[in-house]
């Protein structure tokens with residue numbers, strides 16, 4: 001199926017219940033352009049170097065979402081243009097994003113990544129780390145970042161019940177976040193990928209990150 005058609009089909013099934021991020025990591029620029037020419041401009045990338053190269057080469061009105069693990073020393077490269085960072089997993093990183101955003105006279109939208117899976121390989125904060133980060137008195141000084149919600153990755157498994165349990169856990173933490181911190185502009189839950197996005201939306205996802213179901217297998 002063509003990229004344009006895959007996107008249209010997924011968008012139709014979503015029916016406005018969530019935003020679709022097309023994950024274009026390890027895909028060639030021609031494929032990203034195909035999505036762009038079909039009017040789709042919201043792309044997600046995992047690696048800073050790849051993201052910067054694509055941003056330079058492709059149309060400037062693409063909305064870039066950083067969804068992969070981000071090291072503090074690389075924030076400066078994406079700060080001039082990135083639309084949202086989904087993978088903020090420490091106060092130190094948030095502080096650096098704020099610093100670089102200020103340098104660029106911007107405010108950068110961020111999601112805090114929570115560890116919800118049962119695998120060691122997945123990154124993110126434990127729930128308690130989230131509450132500690134939000135209780136940090138220095139948070140109020142970070143005027144160039146906006147905490148827009150949470151992101152999570154479920155365990156890579158065929159066990160739907162397990163994945164559902166993890167998605168519901170992230171939704172529970174999100175609800176608690178809104179209750180404890182009504183001052184934050186937290187509206188987004190970024191969860192769900194090619195294999196499980198309909199389930200994620202049923203569990204309250206507002207942003208799904210779909211790669212292979214749109215662009216095919218990665219290089």
Ligand SMILES: *Cc1c(COP(=O)(O)O)cnc(C)c1O
Nearest residue numbers: 023067193194209210211212213
């Ligand atoms: C690669 C990736 C995705 C997309 O995965 P697919 O299974 O290809 O849809 C989504 N989120 C993150 C964080 C990723 O690294």
